[in-house]
Amino acid sequence: MNWMEKELERLADASLERTLHADSRVSGFPGYTGRGERRLLNMSSNDYLGLSQHPAILEVMREALLTEGAGSGASRHVTGNLLPYGRLEEALADWQNCESALVFANGYMANSGVISALVSRGDVVFSDQLNHASIVDGIVLSRAEHARYRHNDMEHLRSLLHKYRDKRRKLIVTDAVFSMDGDQAPLRELVALKREYGAMLMVDEAHSGGIYGRRGEGLCHELELLNDVDIHMGTFSKSFGLYGAYICGSRTLIRWLVNKARPLIYSTALPPSLITGISKALSLVQEEHWRRERLQAASRLFRSSLRDAGFHIGTGSSPIVPLIVGDNDRALRFSKALEVEGIAAVAIRPPTVPDSTARIRFSLSTAHTDKELIDASLLIRNVGIQLGVLRP
Known part of the structure; x- marks a missing residue:
């Protein structure tokens, strides 16, 4: 079964190897996830209406x-x-x-x-x-x-x-x-x-x-x-x-x-x-119609913030917001830099998406406040500049 090691090395060299994170619920903070001793703003969950802890x-x-x-x-x-x-x-x-x-x-x-x-x-x-x-x-x-x-x-x-x-x-x-x-x-x-x-x-x-x-x-x-x-x-x-x-x-x-x-x-x-x-x-x-209304408002706010910063985020209007990076390694570094800043946002790479379209996939939730989204967009902009995804 040595062929597995060789294939895994190939995936790692191409920045395509996947690993698992140990996440935990953060009591009293529905829009967050725990990772080790840290509390991260959870921008990768599909819990759109915030019902998972209702x-x-x-x-x-x-x-x-x-x-x-x-x-x-x-x-x-x-x-x-x-x-x-x-x-x-x-x-x-x-x-x-x-x-x-x-x-x-x-x-x-x-x-x-x-x-x-x-x-x-x-x-x-x-x-x-x-x-x-x-x-x-x-x-x-x-x-x-x-x-x-x-x-x-x-x-x-x-x-x-x-x-x-x-x-x-x-x-x-x-x-x-x-x-x-x-x-x-x-x-x-x-x-x-x-x-x-x-x-x-x-x-x-x-x-x-x-x-x-x-x-x-x-x-x-x-x-x-x-x-x-x-x-x-x-x-x-x-x-x-x-x-x-x-x-x-x-x-x-x-x-x-x-x-x-x-x-x-x-x-x-x-x-x-x-x-x-x-x-x-x-x-x-x-x-609870207000959950849909809140989610749609959050999507508009976050999308406009990233678009105004100069990011390529596609043409959708849903709570799924793809920040296209392109390069696999850069997408991984972007995700890790965001984690350092207190944001959990996963890098998505091929074969989940087409080649050369690696991205950070943000998923919004009713649990996110306007302030959290505005603060997050500023941090995302700073990371984008640091990694050369955006020009200063």
């Missing part, structure tokens, strides 16, 4: 833990489909205004399981080149042909749809908000192309659920396109502050997935205490 969620989970037990004990197809599951899925279908819903263990398993259940050899999947890895892996598992179109390039997608127009089944898959760039998919154009070529459309709302829509339903709802989307996917690990994922759609779709989605069939069900916590978070996401 007292009401913790309380219902504590009660469920005592009454329902620590684990589910089996897959949902055996004896793990406990009562909290049914209540949650009914509430999800009502929230999304869909016929039915299905909970998965996490977003990775939902995407890989759904795609491989819908298409196989003889079919084709059209996927944005910046889609999440779970989508890519789902396509590989399905054995369908993978037709990648240039990011948000609808003319390129049209040409691919025309090329593969005679395939048995055609599935278009896209993130709603792209996890590393923070920009949105052109959903209206995707709906038009889906109709024109008779394709299915699947939208991953992992980074837009809870943030967009009147009740946090997601970008499809905000654009009034839900009825035009065949497979609606979202997660509980971002705005909900917990863990897990869901699929919403027609009763037929959910019946099919119950029978064909292997990650659902062959995995132990999530603990009932977690399902109960998700149900409470779902209520809070719908009711």
